[in-house]
Amino acid sequence: MFWKIVINDFKRKKAITLTVFILLTMAVVLGGSATTIVANLMQSMADLKEQAVPADIAQMHAGAYSQADIDAFTARQQQHIAAQETMVLLPVEPANVGYGEGKTLAGTIQDIFFVVQNKKFDFLLDLSNEKLAVKQGEVAVPIHFMVEHDLHIGDTLTVTTEGYTKAFTISDYVRDYEMNAAIASSKRFVVNQADFDAMLEKQTGELEYIIEFRLTEGGSAQAVQTAYIESGLPSNGPTVTSMVFMLFNAMSDAAIAMVVVLIGALLIVIAALSIKLTFLATMDEDLREIGVMKAMGLSKKDIKNVYLTKYRVMSLAAGLLGYGLSFGAVQLFSGNMRLFLSSELNGSLKYLLSLIAPIFVYLMIILYCKKVLRSIDSISAVQALRLESVDAREGRRNRFPLMRNTYLNTKIYLALRDVALRFRLYRLLLVIFVVSTFIVILPLNVYNTMNSPDFSTYMGIGKSDMRIDLRKTSTIDYDFQRLQEKLSSDPDIARYAAYITCYYQIQNAEGSWDYVSLETGDFSAFPLHYLEGRAPVGSGEIALSYANAAADGLNKQIGDEVVVKVNGSDTTLKVSGIYQDITNGGKTAKADTSLGLNEDAILWYIVNIDVLPHINVSEKMEYYQRAFPTAQVNDIREYTRQTLGNLIDQMKVVVIGGGAVAILIVVLITALFLKMLLSKDMSQIAIMRSVGMNCRHIRDHYMTGTIAILILGIIAGVVASHYLGSMIVSMAMSSMGIARIELIEVAWQTWLICPLILMVVVGFTVSVSCNATIDDDISVVLRS
Template sequence: MFLKIVKNDFLRNKIVSITVFVFITMSVILAASAINNIANLIQSMSALQERAVPADITMMHAGEYDQAEIDQFTEQYRDYIAMQETMVLQNIDGSNIHFGQNQTLAGTIQDISFIVQNQKFDFILDLDNEKLDVKEGFVAVPIYFMEQHDLKIGDTIKLKSGRYEREFVISDYARDFEMNSSLTSSKRFVINQNDYDEMLEMRAGELEYLIEFKLDENGDAAAVQTAYNEAGLPANGPIIEGKIFTLFNAMSDMAVAIVIIFISSLLIVIATLCIRLTFLATIDEDIREIGIMKAMGIPKKDIKKVYLNKYRVISAAAGLIGYLMSFAAVNLLNSNMRLYLSSDFSGSLKYVLSLIAPLLVYFMIVMYCQKILKRIDKISAVEALRRDFTEPGKSRKYSFSLLKNKFISTNIYIGLRDVGKRYKLYRLLFVIFIVCTFIVILPLNIFNTMNSPEFSTYMGIGKSDMRIDLRRTDRITEDFKKLQEELKNDNDVEKFATYITSSYPVQNAEGSWDYLNIETGDFSEFPLKYLEGRAPEREGEISLSFANAGKDGLNKKVGEEVTVRVGGEEQTLSVTGIYQDITNGGKTAKANTSLGVNKEAILWYIVSMDMAPGVDKRMKMDYYQSTYDSAQVNDIKEYTYQTLGNLIEQMSTVVIGGIAIALIIAVLITSLFLRMLLSKDMSQIAIMRSVGLTSKQISHQYMAGTMMVLVVGIILGVLVSNYLGEFLVSTAISYMGAAKIEFVDIIWQTWLLCPLALMIAVGLTIFECCKVAEKDDLSVVLRS
């Protein structure tokens, strides 16, 4: 009997039942996919970390060093340090690496190093997460370059540097836990020991050292870093903790998962509203049948079961199907994870965690249905037979007199008037349209912001037309001076500014000394947006990044002082401003040129410039790239894309998915709402038809009211996305060093294209749903 009742009810309301079923399924698919993606991320990160055994502390150093001193330090702190290994990098400029049809890696923002596999830890892996064992004449290329330049296994790359020239065959993708992410500014190519020794003998590249430490389980990373610095051991480059590498590896996939979870949460909320709409429509249709059942003495509990069992079956079936389909849908989200972290997602964790979604949706829907059905308890059989149950209460007078309308069509006015009279009924649809708009606009704003030249300000870089990076080579200082002279005499250049980044010892909040990358130069030409204060303009001034000024950094505020050691002497600098920067772990600083350059620890030179009006920027970039072999020349948009390319591409997928989801939601909910509304107004519609109104005129009334709700909902949805969205994104990304994100709002997309797509989809839905059938017998309707 139970199945028969469910079957008959399903057949009676096929369209509504199928719509609710599809909607619940979609909610479960999204929620389960997001949870599945997080489970895969946890599993793959754990597996990669276990196989790669990354360093807990990495000191980057260029220049002379004594391994015996490092060994002595390691023995002295054996209680903290489990292993130590020094990797020797041979840095090669991208312009010296050739592939394809006369292509090179010139222009990449990445430092390129050739290495051999480590012996103790920090292993470079293949796509099966096995340690790379590269044969002579072969090379394992980082995933970043394989993907960016569409390189394939079996292709060749040719290395030309000075007297050294050698062709290598690509044998593997190199999965590098420490330098996988595009956010890290270095990439490591793995070659055979014999090839490496030949390169070293021919002095093909500039030498740099990674002095790495693997700590015991109880090892204190901060204590080891402090002791290392105080011992005066070599570290004239950045000092990086292992947790930064973990953060960079997880960031792009975690960011996408967070956005999807947020959308899934909104969908679950909408699912409950969808059920409410359906219940109200069904109860409104069956109110007289409910009264008859009560009059016959059928218990309230059994009456509720008639309605509740249907949604129990639908929720259970939709939950099961959504759960199973989520494992196919998640493949659209984890392609980046499969490439960069792990291709093996065979663990059972995802199956267990993903069950949270269907179970949560099922129990939430059942509990919500039970809450709505309690309304049946409050009405007697006589009342159920005599009045409209879903609209109890006293009648109210409204000041929307038809006689006062002198400006718009009567049918449109009646439709707008109906919204005003029954605003409590329409507010549900209004909220859903706001949420649909939010689902579309928020990911779109994030994508546009990350893909915009303005995003460079969140990377500690002033906006400019072009950026030239000079990395460490034998002639870097000479090239830098030559470049400055040429720019002064180049009429195509409107303005330019030079910056030098060096590593300086800085006194931290505990009084010990850390190393900090400080950029010196004139920051007035290409200014940043400061969260507080201003740029350093005079002698003795410094500005700090948001992360560096926080409690985990130097713990300083504007107006406080920072002690920096330059040339063996201490200088006290006043903090003039705090800016945002998501590079180098978010911990950087900028100082006036009066600070001086730490010549023993220069990391890189940077030149920013704007072109004069009418100058071909691409031709100018090609000229400087070919003139200065050690230069990396990019426009700011390209620089941003190379840094955040993976995240930008994944966010574009989320944007497309968000638009599709929002359109489906809007169409489904509008259909359900109008079905409920037309069912509720059946008698009223019959009266209007009996006095001569056509179906078309009646349809225009409902279309006008619903479209007005849509338009107002879209406007508020865009505003909420712009302002609340900025707050949510800023809160989420603050741990990376950016505390106040300002969205780049592309007007024609957010205020025209996306709203137009919603309006067309909802408009067509309204048109189809509002077709009032003319074949119905009016006498039957009026008698009912």
């Protein structure tokens, strides 16, 4: 009999049961997807690392070096160093790499290097994570350029420099553990040794090197770095550790996982609230049945088990279905992972971790059900047989009388009065509308922020209309001078500022020396947003990035002193400001031009430009690109897009997915709430119809109340996404060098389009839900 009651309850309440089941399944799908993404990310990175065998310490260097000195150093550090490898990087200007019909790689912000496969470690892999073996006349191109320029295997890639032209056939794609991510500013093209030697003979740019070390088990990276600097070995470039490589590889997928986890957690909250709505509706409908069961002598425990078993079965079924569907849903979010890390996301770990979501949802729902079911304890058999609803025991005070209404339409006033009198009931719907709005607005704001020109300020770059980068060529100094002369005489230019980035040695908290990319120029022309302090002005001041000033960096605050080597001399500077930057591992610095340059360590020249209001920026960019073909001319939005790679594209998928989930939630919960509310008000509705009110009047009554709650929910959800969302995103991105991020809201999206869509959806749902109940025969209700 017990199971027969449960089965009949399923059959009798198909709509409510299906609604709750869908919500529980969605919660498990999103929770399982997030844990699967994390498991896949861990497994894929571990597999890629195992096959690529990346360096534990990589010292970038430009200029002359002695391999014999490095070998001698390695021999002295055998306690810490297991293996050493030096990779030669042959730089090629993007404009000199052609493909298709007259196209080149000009415009990319990446440094392009041609290399050969390493012999000991730091292997460059194909899409099967096997070591690349490139034949003569072939080239393997980085995945980044395959995506950005739609390069296919079999296409021709032509390299043209002074006195050298070679057409290569694309034979494979490069999966590069150390330089995979778009935020890594360099990319490696792999060619055969014979082709590389031929290119070396005609080289025009200065060779660069990666001096790499693999540590022994238990070897100290800090000890090796300190000894390396003290030995005076080649170090004209940054030092990058394995932790930075791991962070770059995990960044985009980890960010997506965090957003999915957040949406999944909010969905579980909604599922719990929907169950409370379901119980309220179910108990109102079953109140007399509960009274009969109590009168027959059934214990409270037996009565609770009738309802509890239903949700146990439902949670178990939703958990199993959601667990299975989560592996399909994760495919929507793991395209980047499959491409850059592993084409096969295998491993038993993900199956085990994905069980966390269904188990957690099951336990949470059952505990919550037990808490809600306590309301049965206070209902006696006589009360259950006499009352028409659980809340009927509570007397209502005659608040907000109609006679005091002098401003609003009577129908609107009565609807709002009903909401105010029963706000404890409506607050469940309000919370769900707030959460649903949050799910829509937060990913949208994150996407708009990343896609905005203002995001450049989080990359250590002042906002401007366009940016021109000059990289290392034989004519770079001449081009830089000529560019400034051309800009100064161009009547369309409102203002411009030139910046030069060099590597400088800077003394760390332990007294040893680190390398940092330090930019000099006038930072008042295109100012940054500083977390603390201000831009460096004149000699004797320096601004540090947040990651550089942090405790695990230089450990400096505003007013502290920093010692920098400039052309071999120690210069003491005072910290004037701390800004945010996610480039170069987040560790950068800025100083006034008066600091002076390390002429042998110049990395690049940059010019930020603002044009006059009436000038077409795109046309002006094309003009300067033609005038300086070796330069990279971009607007700040394009520069941001290339730096963040396809993280922006993945966030767009999350925006669409989050919006679809939120709309589905709103439809299901609104329908469920109306089902419960109309069940409570059945007698009242019958009386209203009997005194002459038609169905449209009654439907408008509930429509007004629900829309009023929706408006409150939208306002609260938008405000929460602005303040709470900024805090959550800042916490997530702090490891990347962003301590505080202000999300950008597009007003017409946030306050017009999204609310309008939610209102249309809720209005349609209310209309359909009311029609199904209000049109019933009132005589049946009045007779009961």
